[in-house]
Amino acid sequence: MLADVIPGLMSVLTPTVLFFIVFGVFVGIIFGSIPGLTATMAIVMFLPVTYTMSPIEGVSTLVALYVGGISGGLIAAILLNIPGTPSSIATTFDGAPMARKGQAGKALGVGVVFSFCGTIVGLLVLVLVSPLLAMFAIKFGPYEYCTLALFALSLVISLTGRDLVKGLISGLLGVMLATVGLAPVDSAKRFTFGIVDLNAGFSLLTLLIGLFAITEVIKAAEDVRKPVKAELETNVHIKGFGFSFAEFWSQKLNMIRSSAIGIVIGILPGIGGAISGMLAYTAAKNQSKHPEKFGTGIMDGVVASETANNAGIGGAMIPLLTLGIPGDAATAMLLGGLMVHQIAPGPLIFDKSGVEVFGIFFALAISAVAMLVIELFGIKIFIRVLKVPKYLLLPVIMVLCVIGAIGNANRMFDVWSVMVFGVMGYLLIKAKIPHVPMILGFILGPIFELNFRRAVQHAQIDPTGVFSHPIAICFFAVTIIVVILSLRRQRKEAALLQASEES
Amino acid sequence: MKKFATALTFAAALTVGAAPAAFAEDAYPNQTINMICTHGAGGDTDYNTRLISRLLEKRFGVSVVVNNVTGANGSIALTQYKDDKTDGYTLIGTNAMSLASNEASGLSDFGYDAFEVISVYGKQCGENLLVRADAPYNTLEELIAATQKEPDSITLGVAMGGSSYIAGLIMQMDNDAKFAMVDAGGDGAERMTSLLGGHIDVTIAPYTLAKEYIESGKVKSLCTLMSERLPATPDIPTAVESGVPNLKIDTLYVLLAPKGTPKEIVDKLNAAVLDIVNNDPEYKEAIMNFNFQEPYALNVEDSIARLKEQREHMMSYAKYLQ
Amino acid sequence: MNNKRNDLITGIVLALFALWYFYEALSIRVFAGMGKAVVNSTTMPKIWAVCLLLLAGALILRSLRTPAPKGAKSGSFSLGAWVKANYEVFLTFAALFIYAALMEPLGFIISSILYIFAQTLILMDKEHRSYVKALAIAVVCSVASYAVFVYWLAVLLPVGAIFE
Numbered sequence: 001m002l003a004d005v006i007p008g009l010m011s012v013l014t015p016t017v018l019f020f021i022v023f024g025v026f027v028g029i030i031f032g033s034i035p036g037l038t039a040t041m042a043i044v045m046f047l048p049v050t051y052t053m054s055p056i057e058g059v060s061t062l063v064a065l066y067v068g069g070i071s072g073g074l075i076a077a078i079l080l081n082i083p084g085t086p087s088s089i090a091t092t093f094d095g096a097p098m099a100r101k102g103q104a105g106k107a108l109g110v111g112v113v114f115s116f117c118g119t120i121v122g123l124l125v126l127v128l129v130s131p132l133l134a135m136f137a138i139k140f141g142p143y144e145y146c147t148l149a150l151f152a153l154s155l156v157i158s159l160t161g162r163d164l165v166k167g168l169i170s171g172l173l174g175v176m177l178a179t180v181g182l183a184p185v186d187s188a189k190r191f192t193f194g195i196v197d198l199n200a201g202f203s204l205l206t207l208l209i210g211l212f213a214i215t216e217v218i219k220a221a222e223d224v225r226k227p228v229k230a231e232l233e234t235n236v237h238i239k240g241f242g243f244s245f246a247e248f249w250s251q252k253l254n255m256i257r258s259s260a261i262g263i264v265i266g267i268l269p270g271i272g273g274a275i276s277g278m279l280a281y282t283a284a285k286n287q288s289k290h291p292e293k294f295g296t297g298i299m300d301g302v303v304a305s306e307t308a309n310n311a312g313i314g315g316a317m318i319p320l321l322t323l324g325i326p327g328d329a330a331t332a333m334l335l336g337g338l339m340v341h342q343i344a345p346g347p348l349i350f351d352k353s354g355v356e357v358f359g360i361f362f363a364l365a366i367s368a369v370a371m372l373v374i375e376l377f378g379i380k381i382f383i384r385v386l387k388v389p390k391y392l393l394l395p396v397i398m399v400l401c402v403i404g405a406i407g408n409a410n411r412m413f414d415v416w417s418v419m420v421f422g423v424m425g426y427l428l429i430k431a432k433i434p435h436v437p438m439i440l441g442f443i444l445g446p447i448f449e450l451n452f453r454r455a456v457q458h459a460q461i462d463p464t465g466v467f468s469h470p471i472a473i474c475f476f477a478v479t480i481i482v483v484i485l486s487l488r489r490q491r492k493e494a495a496l497l498q499a500s501e502e503s
Numbered sequence: 504m505k506k507f508a509t510a511l512t513f514a515a516a517l518t519v520g521a522a523p524a525a526f527a528e529d530a531y532p533n534q535t536i537n538m539i540c541t542h543g544a545g546g547d548t549d550y551n552t553r554l555i556s557r558l559l560e561k562r563f564g565v566s567v568v569v570n571n572v573t574g575a576n577g578s579i580a581l582t583q584y585k586d587d588k589t590d591g592y593t594l595i596g597t598n599a600m601s602l603a604s605n606e607a608s609g610l611s612d613f614g615y616d617a618f619e620v621i622s623v624y625g626k627q628c629g630e631n632l633l634v635r636a637d638a639p640y641n642t643l644e645e646l647i648a649a650t651q652k653e654p655d656s657i658t659l660g661v662a663m664g665g666s667s668y669i670a671g672l673i674m675q676m677d678n679d680a681k682f683a684m685v686d687a688g689g690d691g692a693e694r695m696t697s698l699l700g701g702h703i704d705v706t707i708a709p710y711t712l713a714k715e716y717i718e719s720g721k722v723k724s725l726c727t728l729m730s731e732r733l734p735a736t737p738d739i740p741t742a743v744e745s746g747v748p749n750l751k752i753d754t755l756y757v758l759l760a761p762k763g764t765p766k767e768i769v770d771k772l773n774a775a776v777l778d779i780v781n782n783d784p785e786y787k788e789a790i791m792n793f794n795f796q797e798p799y800a801l802n803v804e805d806s807i808a809r810l811k812e813q814r815e816h817m818m819s820y821a822k823y824l825q
Numbered sequence: 826m827n828n829k830r831n832d833l834i835t836g837i838v839l840a841l842f843a844l845w846y847f848y849e850a851l852s853i854r855v856f857a858g859m860g861k862a863v864v865n866s867t868t869m870p871k872i873w874a875v876c877l878l879l880l881a882g883a884l885i886l887r888s889l890r891t892p893a894p895k896g897a898k899s900g901s902f903s904l905g906a907w908v909k910a911n912y913e914v915f916l917t918f919a920a921l922f923i924y925a926a927l928m929e930p931l932g933f934i935i936s937s938i939l940y941i942f943a944q945t946l947i948l949m950d951k952e953h954r955s956y957v958k959a960l961a962i963a964v965v966c967s968v969a970s971y972a973v974f975v976y977w978l979a980v981l982l983p984v985g986a987i988f989e
Binding site: 043044047048051052137138139140141142181182185186187189196197199200201269319323324325326332333334335336337339340342344345346347348349352409410411453454457458461462 | 539543544545546549550553557569570571572573574575576578579582583608610655656658663664683685686687692693695696697699700701702711712714715716718719721792793794
Binding site: 537572 | 854856979980981
């Protein structure tokens with residue numbers, strides 16, 4: 001196996017492959033950074049092109065698109081307060097406030113550097129212990145996923161802000177929206193009212209555009225006649241990474257924890273970067289010495305989210321390569337890309353396609369470096385976006401979002417969903433109901449229901465079977481503890497906020 | 504892009520050797536053909552659609568652009584495009600199993616006859632009935648006997664309402680097998696993982712996915728559900744040979760055109776497809792490498808007959824699917 | 826609108842939604858093959874609906890218990906007044922929906938030009954208002970994005986029924 005390392009490296013170190021990697025990362029960053037266009041879409045659009053390339057060229061291009069796309073989301077999240085991709089939702093929590101405080105350059109620098117760190121940690125884990133972790137992944141059955149989804153849903157309490165009732169309402173609305181379409185397990189049509197397009201349900205992308213992009217346009221519309229606030233001086237000329245080594249070093253624990261979360265969520269198929277970012281964010285907040293500062297624009301939040309979502313790339317590659325199970329839509333395309341080039345994922349992949357596998361590892365590493373370099377140089381350009389007046393920027397972004405909505409599944413229905421979700425997002429703001437729990441509910445609700453129903457099927461066959469699933473029991477216990485703790489914390493926070501508002 | 508080499512088209516039409524009599528159809532195709540793929544990028548339906556499109560493009564000298572219109576097992580795209588323009592520039596690439604099972608399960612209210620059938624042009628390498636390597640049974644007969652000894656305890660992981668579920672039903676009804684059927688996901692890879700993780704005892708997944716695990720000695724294939732043995736795996740018996748005569752599930756790839764597309768265009772496309780599938784070495788190599796497929800294509804009449812047969816087979820289980 | 830009334834209305838709307846959702850969940854057709862299963866496709870939706878109903882109830886109760894803030898306006902809500910105070914918001918939503926509606930008949934390019942032009946003018950404050958600038962951006966961005974996505978990336982953007 002080790003004999004394949006050098007040929008693997010050599011296969012990547014050719015001018016064409018290097019060109020495709022840099023090109024892929026660049027295109028990925030563009031797709032990631034434009035709200036409405038995602039990493040997945042970049043891969044979908046380029047997948048057919050890679051069919052005709054050589055295996056290592058094709059797969060390297062796809063990996064590069066993936067890395068660039070996941071990381072690029074942070075740019076829009078920080079500068080526009082609109083997550084460029086679902087993975088960067090949690091980046092908006094502190095990234096956007098940092099930009100409002102005039103620290104956009106620093107926020108971008110932090111995001112880029114920790115994206116890089118996350119990718120590299122994920123890659124190292126992928127290279128060193130993937131067979132072991134793959135064994136861990138297959139131990140996850142219905143009981144485990146069901147309790148894990150429950151655990152992740154309990155995040156709603158931590159992410160809700162001061163009004164618990166409204167946070168829970170938002171989460172529930174998300175879960176209910178996700179029930180539209182074909183039911184998990186038996187594909188019964190639910191809430192489709194005979195409309196064929198509803199059979200496929202709503203896509204996360206349209207909900208994201210409606211809740212985050214349209215509401216930004218509406219905010220700008222509300223501000224048109226408001227007196228212009230003093231122009232914030234944004235430091236365009238940042239030096240180096242925009243932050244000091246001491247600041248970097250202070251995040252080491254946060255980085256390790258967030259990487260671990262990102263990798264674990266990445267390994268488990270079907271959960272995705274959006275959840276891992278939010279999970280890492282809450283973990284960082286709950287273990288911080290100054291949790292009250294989260295959400296006001298501190299780098300810890302950006303670090304947690306960006307490290308986790310990029311570490312998830314390496315994580316998601318583990319089941320992809322060793323088991324042939326894709327973790328999310330983007331890796332599902334990668335799987336297609338591998339199969340086309342006769343790289344059959346599975347237990348024998350190291351024996352049969354060792355050179356290609358190491359080629360992929362090196363392609364991933366080079367993509368990470370390319371991403372770091374392109375984005376660091378790009379910061380100075382990206383940051384100029386803040387100088388572009390909103391009235392010129394937002395309409396164009398809306399059009400790109402609409403293209404993204406159409407490109408998602410090539411149908412007009414998704415454009416209408418975006419518009420309706422936009423109205424819903426506006427009404428929610430007016431009702432002071434937060435948006436983020438809704439996204440959580442929307443992603444996790446179906447995972448929970450699917451696995452809950454499967455678990456019940458298993459329990460009906462073997463009623464005592466649940467006791468042979470220690471991981472599930474652990475998750476359940478942890479969920480209960482976390483719910484109690486975060487309820488107490490939430491109460492304290494709400495009281496503090498109340499007090500500070502009244503004084 | 505649109506006015507792309509009419510001369511080339513003529514040349515292509517001649518080489519195809521199926522020059523139709525009508526004048527208008529002589530010019531076909533002389534602009535970009537939109538190929539709608541009903542399933543997502545990266546899957547087997549997508550790959551087959553894109554491969555045949557690329558080779559048709561070469562042959563006709565016009566662009567054949569593939570777009571994936573996804574959702575609800577292909578039923579969104581099929582509904583949206585079944586009554587599209589009939590000029591032969593909108594075509595649909597799908598798999599016949601989705602077409603038939605969507606109708607049988609009530610997901611859509613139409614079948615193959617809502618379209619003009621161009622060709623059944625490919626056959627998947629077949630679903631296999633899989634157990635872990637340490638399982639005590641080596642043949643389908645032994646497995647069924649084991650389920651009868653201990654009813655409702657051996658779990659068969661299927662996709663509820665999918666072809667694997669129908670396979671389970673056939674075994675229960677025809678051979679009195681007593682599986683405990685549980686849902687293990689619509690994706691074959693997901694079912695494989697459940698099997699490996701010990702969450703289910705038996706499952707059904709395409710040979711492509713199982714191959715690596717069979718070779719590494721983690722999983723055994725008891726039989727293939729195809730009607731005939733796969734040439735690449737002569738040792739794996741069919742379910743029919745193993746005593747379940749009705750257990751035949753072939754996933755066929757099919758090209759369709761909106762209802763009312765002129766027969767001349769359909770014939771011309773069919774002739775081109777048949778020629779590519781049967782005579783193009785590039786095609787043969789690509790499908791073998793991707794999916795262990797053998798070239799398999801039918802003319803229009805045989806395609807319709809094959810789809811009709813599959814539809815009737817599926818519809819006979821419709822009441823268990825709704 | 827003050828918080829108290831805001832929450833009350835939200836609570837009532839959500840409660841009605843939960844009831845309707847529950848009612849709709851009753852009519853979901855249960856898969857025949859699931860004969861013995863205790864949990865089917867209607868189970869979770871019903872549970873979600875009950876949870877939402879409870880939360881909406883909590884919201885209503887809470888708003889009834891909070892004393893009305895002193896000096897709060899008790900004027901009635903009128904749509905006319907809202908539109909007047911927020912006409913940019915109203916226009917933005919109108920522009921978005923008209924954009925979606927025009928997309929298929931007029932095609933992507935023309936509808937996008939119209940939308941960007943309109944939206945830019947809506948968002949421009951008086952001192953920056955420039956029709957030329959808005960139009961230029963609208964045309965350039967619409968045509969460029971159409972070219973990139975249709976010709977390079979093969980996305981099916983609507984061509985427009987009027988051109989066919």
